[in-house]
Amino acid sequence: MVNILRITKRYFNKITYLLLLGIVVTYHYTPPLTAEPSENKRDTVHPNPREIRHLHQEHEGFEVQIQEDEKDVDIFSSTKDDAEDEGPQSPTPKTQSREAASEPRRPAANVLLLSSIGRSGSSFLGGLLNSHPGAFYIFEPLHLLEAWHRLTEATARESFKQIFTCNIRSALLKPLMKESRFTIRNSYRSLCKSNGTCYDPVEMNRVCSQHSMRIVKTIRTRVAWLVPLLKDPDIDLKILHLVRDPRASVISAAKQWDVRPERKCANLEEDLQSGRLLNDLFPGRYMAIRYEDLCEDPDGMAKIIFSFLGYRDIPPSTLRFLRISTSTDIEKSFGIQRDTTKQQQKWRQEITAEQLRDIEGACASAIAAVGFNLFKDLETARNLSVPLYDVAKAGRFFPYYDGR
Template sequence: MKFLMTNCVMRFYRRIKLTLRKREAFGLITFVCIVLLNILLITGHLRQQSREVYPYGSSHTRKNFIHSGGQFTMTYNQSSLTIKDVPESFKSSAVLKNSSDDVTGRQFEGNQTHNTQSVLVLTSVGRSGSSFLGELLASQGHNLYIYEPVRILKKSDQNEENVRAEILRNFLCNLREDLLGVGKSPSVSIKHPYTYGKTKGDVVLSRIIDYCKMEPLRIIKTIRTRLAWMKPLLDDKYLNLKVIHLVRDPRGSSLSITKVEWTLTTETICSRILEDLEQRREMEQLYPDKYYFLKYEDLCRDPYGRTRDVFRFLKRDTSNEAQRGNASRVGKFHSSVGDFDNNNERYKKNDAGSFNDLPEGVLNYLQSHTHVNILTEKTPWTTVRDTRGIYQKWRQSVTQEQLTDIETHCRGVLHILNHKIFGSVKIARNMSVSLNDENL
C-alpha cells in the first residue's frame, strides 16, 4: 500500500514537473517571439527613418555611396565621433570661442569617413537668382542647405569679420537656434529632409547638427557677403570651400527689389555689385578651381548647359591647385547672352535628353522649375519660372526715369557684364535689340 501511494505521488509529481516545463518552454518561446517581433519593428523603423526624401525631387538612403569629395560611409550606433584636425585659427575664432556649443568637441552617434565639401552661393544683392541656384544645387541630394545665415545678425554687426565668422560657423555645423525661427518653418533657413514639412517644435537642433556633420556636402546661400571677405576661407584646405559668384543685370535686380519694397538705393545696389565684380579677375587667378563666375542671364537662357558646367566645376579636384599656380581660367566659363541668340533649337522641348550625366534630382528640379508660363507665377518669391523669358522681363516694365537712374549709377557694372546701355525705354522695349553689347 505504501508502495502504491509513493508511486502515485511520484507520477503526480512528474506530471506537474512536465507541465511546468511545457509552460516554461511555452513562456520562453513566447518571450523570444516578442523580442524578435520588436527587433523587426525597430529595424523597419530605422530603415524608414534612414531613408529621407529631399524636397526638390531627390532621395537617398544612408548607405555607402560615392560623392565627388570622396567615399562616404555611415554606420549608426557604433562609436562616438568628434570633428578632428580643426585648425587652431578656427578654434580661436571669436564666434566659436564665445559659443556655448563647441563645434570642435561635439560628439554624435555614427561613424563617418568622407571629405566634406563646402559650397557658397554668393550674389552681391537680392533678387538675382541665388535662391533658384541654391535649390538647384541642393536638389542633387546628400547635402544640408543653409539659406541666408547672416541675416540673423544685426545689420550694424554685418561687417567683414562677423560675417566671415558666421559663414565659417555654419560650414562647421555650429548652427544657431535662431535660424529655426526665421520664416514659417525651420526648412526656410535649414533645408534638409529632416526639417522639410515640420514646425519648429518638431525638430531638434542637435539632430540637425548631427545631419550637417554626416552629409558630404554643405551649401550656404548669401546676399550679405562681399566676395573679398571669403579669401581666408578659400585659403583653408580643411574647409574645402568653393564659391559660385552669381551676377544679374542690375536693371533686372533693381526693378525686382522695388517690386518687393526693399529699401535699397540704386547707388548701393550698383556699388555692391561693382565691388564684387572687381574681385573677379583676381579670384580666377588665385583660385581657378575654387571660384566660379556665373551670369544669371546665361543660366536662364541655357539652364541645362550652365548647370552641367557648375557641376563639373564642383567635381574638379583642387588638390593640385598650388602646383598650377596662376593658371587662370579667365573667361573659360563666361559667355555673353548673345552667344545663344542663334542657337535656341537645341534647348526647346527635350532639354534633359542630352544631360543624363546630371543627377536625377537636378534634372527633375530643372524640369519642374524652368518651364512655367509667366502668367502662372503668383508670387515674386517663387523659384518656379519661365527662365528663358524672365531674365529680360524688366525691359517691358521699366520706366524712363528708372532706366536713366540705374544706367547712370551702374554704367561700370554694365560695361563689365558686356550689357548694352539702352538710354531710352523705346530701345529697351525692342526685343530684337540684343542685351549683349556687341561693340564691347
C-alpha cells in the same frame, strides 16, 4: 664594479636612444626622390618660405597680401607646376569636353552661393543646387544677424565656417532657429516640425555631417570677405557668384524695398574685381555666373556648374528640378518657379523711362562689366531686336561664355 656597470648601462641606453631618434628623424624629414600626386591640397609639400615672393594686390579696397612667413606658406605658395602635382583639378568651363574622359575629380564638400545684389536669381540657383541628393542647404543665415545689427565681416565668416564644418553653435543656432522655416531648407527641417530637435545643436551637426555637400546661399556678404575661408585648411570651399543685369535686379528689388542703385552697382563691380583676384590666387575655387545665361540655357549651365563643383553628370533629381521649375507660367515674387525663356529680358517691358535713366546713369560701368549694352531711351529698351548682350565684353568675368 657595480657602479661602473650601472654607469656604462645608462650611457649605452642614451646612445642607443639618440641613434634610433636620428633614424626616425631622417626617415620623416628626408624628401623622396619622387612623390605621388596628392589628392588633398593640405598634404602637398610646399616650397621653402624664403622662396616665396612678396605679393601685394589691391583693387578698390580689396587687399590680398602674401607675406614671406610660415603662416602663409601652405596657402599661396603653389605655382603652376605645383598645381599639376596636386592631382586632378576642377577644369575651367571652357575645357569641359576635354576633361570628360579624365579621371574622376573629388566633388566640393562646401559651396557658397552669393549675389552682390538681391533679386538676382540666387533663390532659383540655390534651389537647383539643393536638388542634389546629398545637399544640406542653409538659406540666408545672415538675415537676422543683419536685422539685429550684428552682421560684420567677422561674424559672416564665422557663421559660414560653423555651417561648413558642421559645428553650429548657440550664437548662430539662435538666429537660424528663430526663422527655421526660412533658413533651414533640407531634410533636417522635417525634424523641426515633428519633435523640436532643431534646437539641439548636437543633432543638427550630426545630420549636417551626414550630407556630402553643404550649401549656403546669401546676398549679405562681399567677395573680399571670403579670402580667409578659402585659406582655411578645414574648409573645402567653392564659391559661385551669381550676377544679373543691374537694371533687372534694381527694378525688381524696388517693388519691395528702397534701393540705392549707386551703392548696389558699386558693390557689384567691386565684387567682380575681387572675384578675378580670387580666381588668380585660388584657381578652380571661384566662378562668376550670369543669371541671364542660366535662363537662356538652364541645362547647359547646370552642366557647367556641376562640373565646376567636381561632378561628371547632373544628378537625376536636378534634371527633374529643371524640368519642373523652368517651364511654368506660375511665378511668385520670391518663388523659384520660372519660365526662364520669358524671364531673361522681362524687365525691358516693365522698366519706366525714369527708372531707365536713373539706373543706367548710376550703373553704366557695372552694366558694361556684366557684359550688357546700354539702351539710353525707353524706345530702344522696348525693342527686343536691339541686342542685350555685348559679346566683346562678356568673356571678361565669365570664362564659360561662348558668344551666345
